[in-house]
Amino acid sequence: MNYVIIGAGPAGVVAAETLRKHDAKGSITLIGDEGEPPYSRMALPYYLIDKISEQGTYLRQTADHYDNLKIKYRQAHVNSVDTKAKTLVFGDGKTLKYGKLLLATGAHPIRPPVTGLDLPGVHTCWTLEDARKIHQLAQSGAHVVLMGAGFIGSIVLEALVMKGVSLSVVEMEDRMVPRMMDDIAGNMLKNWCKSKGVRVLTGTRITELSDTGKGLKVGLNKGKLPVAQLVVVAAGVQSNIGFLKGSGIKTDVGVLVDDRLQSNVEDVYAAGDVAQAKDLSTGERNVLAIQPAAVEHGRLAAMNMAGLDTRHRGSLPMNILDTLGLISSSFGQWMGTKGSETAKMVDKKNYRYLRLEFLGDRLIGAQSVGMSDHLGMLRGLIQSETSLGPWKQTLMASPSRIAEAYVAKMHGSLG
Amino acid sequence: MQKTLVIDPGKCTGCKQCEMACSYVKEGTFNPSKSRIRVFDFHTEARFVPYTCTQCDDAWCQQACPVDAITTDPVSGVKQVHDNLCVGCKVCTIACPFGTINYNVSTGKVIKCDHCGGDPECVKACPTQAIVYSDAEQAGFDKMRQWAAKTDNAPQTTA
Ligand SMILES: Cc1cc2nc3c(=O)[nH]c(=O)nc-3n(C[C@H](O)[C@H](O)[C@H](O)COP(=O)(O)OP(=O)(O)OC[C@H]3O[C@@H](n4cnc5c(N)ncnc54)[C@H](O)[C@@H]3O)c2cc1C
Numbered sequence: 001m002n003y004v005i006i007g008a009g010p011a012g013v014v015a016a017e018t019l020r021k022h023d024a025k026g027s028i029t030l031i032g033d034e035g036e037p038p039y040s041r042m043a044l045p046y047y048l049i050d051k052i053s054e055q056g057t058y059l060r061q062t063a064d065h066y067d068n069l070k071i072k073y074r075q076a077h078v079n080s081v082d083t084k085a086k087t088l089v090f091g092d093g094k095t096l097k098y099g100k101l102l103l104a105t106g107a108h109p110i111r112p113p114v115t116g117l118d119l120p121g122v123h124t125c126w127t128l129e130d131a132r133k134i135h136q137l138a139q140s141g142a143h144v145v146l147m148g149a150g151f152i153g154s155i156v157l158e159a160l161v162m163k164g165v166s167l168s169v170v171e172m173e174d175r176m177v178p179r180m181m182d183d184i185a186g187n188m189l190k191n192w193c194k195s196k197g198v199r200v201l202t203g204t205r206i207t208e209l210s211d212t213g214k215g216l217k218v219g220l221n222k223g224k225l226p227v228a229q230l231v232v233v234a235a236g237v238q239s240n241i242g243f244l245k246g247s248g249i250k251t252d253v254g255v256l257v258d259d260r261l262q263s264n265v266e267d268v269y270a271a272g273d274v275a276q277a278k279d280l281s282t283g284e285r286n287v288l289a290i291q292p293a294a295v296e297h298g299r300l301a302a303m304n305m306a307g308l309d310t311r312h313r314g315s316l317p318m319n320i321l322d323t324l325g326l327i328s329s330s331f332g333q334w335m336g337t338k339g340s341e342t343a344k345m346v347d348k349k350n351y352r353y354l355r356l357e358f359l360g361d362r363l364i365g366a367q368s369v370g371m372s373d374h375l376g377m378l379r380g381l382i383q384s385e386t387s388l389g390p391w392k393q394t395l396m397a398s399p400s401r402i403a404e405a406y407v408a409k410m411h412g413s414l415g
Numbered sequence: 416m417q418k419t420l421v422i423d424p425g426k427c428t429g430c431k432q433c434e435m436a437c438s439y440v441k442e443g444t445f446n447p448s449k450s451r452i453r454v455f456d457f458h459t460e461a462r463f464v465p466y467t468c469t470q471c472d473d474a475w476c477q478q479a480c481p482v483d484a485i486t487t488d489p490v491s492g493v494k495q496v497h498d499n500l501c502v503g504c505k506v507c508t509i510a511c512p513f514g515t516i517n518y519n520v521s522t523g524k525v526i527k528c529d530h531c532g533g534d535p536e537c538v539k540a541c542p543t544q545a546i547v548y549s550d551a552e553q554a555g556f557d558k559m560r561q562w563a564a565k566t567d568n569a570p571q572t573t574a
Contacts, residue, residue: 010481014478040481040482042481042482042504042506043481043482043502043504046502046503046504051502051503052482052502056482056500056502057482058482058483059481059482059483060483061482061483061500291479291481291506292478292479292506292509292510295478295479296478299478318509318510319509320504320505320506320508320509322503322505325520327505327518329509331509372505372508372517372518372520373448373514373517374453374514374515374517375508375509375514375517376475376508376509376510376511376512376513376514376515376516377512377513377514378509378514379509379510379511379512380511380512380513380514383512384512403455403514404455404457406514407455407464407466408455408457408464411424411464
């Protein structure tokens with residue numbers, strides 16, 4: 001079989017490796033359009049603070065990894081896909097035939113329609129190339145403005161503060177990480193950041209950027225900010241589906257795939273940030289845009305491509321964030337759903353919070369602040385749809401006993 | 416033959432010597448909260464359950480790692496964290512459905528059971544043989560594996 005994978009992020013790389021595991025002889029081509037060996041975007045914040053070198057961001061640490069697995073890594077941009085002729089067209093006009101195709105092209109950062117966003121000194125933080133520029137401009141003492149305090153913005157926030165910049169964060173919504181956690185958690189994070197000397201403006205919009213000659217003037221819909229040496233834009237992402245126009249491959253916000261990760265076109269699959277695949281928590285198709293989902297998709301898509309019928313139950317939304325030492329996490333339907341019951345443990349003074357959401361006696365969502373032990377159990381309980389029985393009432397009264405409940409359920413004799 | 420930690424909660428008295436030994440050998444301090452094995456205390460039923468990583472085949476932690484910092488030893492099957500590569504992103508700690516890989520604030524890295532390289536300290540420290548290091552896939556452990564299968568996202572095909 002002639003397998004071709006477009007996109008060499010975690011989804012593409014795991015897919016290529018999985019294909020090789022199940023098909024020793026097939027031809028595997030992995031195509032990426034960035035200048036580096038396959039790397040991990042998630043590692044960029046650690047490169048920014050010099051915890052790792054550029055090489056430390058590489059997805060696989062041995063130089064001959066792809067050669068050893070007979071995976072052809074080709075650096076090129078794919079312009080279009082002809083699904084009738086089963087052919088890709090590259091930027092330079094060259095073409096490539098495929099037998100089975102995986103779309104793993106990821107996503108790109110959204111650039112909101114704000115005047116001045118294309119000025120020098122304004123950068124997204126999405127690629128290694130972006131990170132190099134931010135690394136250079138985020139000098140100790142510089143004033144940096146971060147546009148957006150979503151999940152990615154908040155990860156970048158920590159790296160910027162650790163670089164010693166003076167940081168202002170501007171977020172449109174009423175709290176930090178509005179799509180990952182509720183107002184109690186989001187405001188805990190905000191207060192924590194403020195206590196660490198970060199200026200956090202929620203419910204505020206950047207209206208305009210202009211060059212004063214001495215730096216960037218950042219116009220707000222209310223209030224004022226000092227001139228900035230760097231503006232980092234983290235205003236959300238969109239799946240890379242533009243090059244599929246006219247291919248007949250069905251898209252919505254991402255490539256719509258079935259429970260084998262196959263698109264409406266036979267032999268064309270999708271995985272990772274580009275795939276609109278089943279969300280385990282809602283059963284609906286959704287772009288999760290997280291690393292664990294990218295890897296799950298990559299593995300399952302490849303198994304199906306190799307002829308092993310393997311169904312995707314759905315991936316679980318989940319995130320973990322370290323905000324200047326305050327660790328927070330969220331899983332599944334953390335915001336609850338129709339008919340769900342909520343248990344909360346709130347300790348604002350000590351920045352500790354745990355919220356559990358139950359549907360019947362099953363856990364369907366969770367969020368935590370100020371905790372880092374056994375967090376994976378939350379995923380385990382949600383994903384296994386474990387019936388908690390009498391433990392449900394115990395947890396409604398004392399949510400912090402969740403780890404105990406987990407171990408008890410695993411050892412059946414304990415209720 | 417791969418060896419596993421076989422845990423029999425029925426024999427555990429809750430003395431926590433395993434936690435002490437583990438944290439001392441691995442972290443240089445007698446601090447149960449830094450132990451890779453934890454004893455859960457169900458006082459109402461007077462039962463104690465030692466709990467740690469099963470070195471599961473799915474290797475959720477390894478798969479989720481964005482920088483190749485977790486590998487499986489080809490001989491022992493043990494999942495190992497390489498401190499020189501771990502950036503402390505913690506994604507493995509939410510990806511593992513058992514909650515047995517955790518973040519260590521003092522080092523900025525994640526920690527998990529690695530069988531102490533083939534000579535587990537918890538086993539030596541346990542006075543009642545509630546934890547033994549054995550060749551066989553035995554009782555309590557199978558239970559955990561069954562549970563593991565339930566959490567899986569898709570039928571795993573073994574290579
Ligand atoms: C700073 C930062 C921090 C993050 N932190 C976390 C985190 O803590 N936890 C988490 O779960 N997620 C995190 N993420 C998100 C995570 O990195 C993504 O979910 C993940 O990278 C998705 O993998 P992917 O393989 O689908 O896409 P990508 O990693 O984006 O890879 C896709 C590749 O395809 C290439 N490509 C696109 N179009 C074409 C084309 N037409 N031709 C050829 N090549 C093409 C792209 O250039 C790219 O190299 C973070 C992201 C960033 C930027």
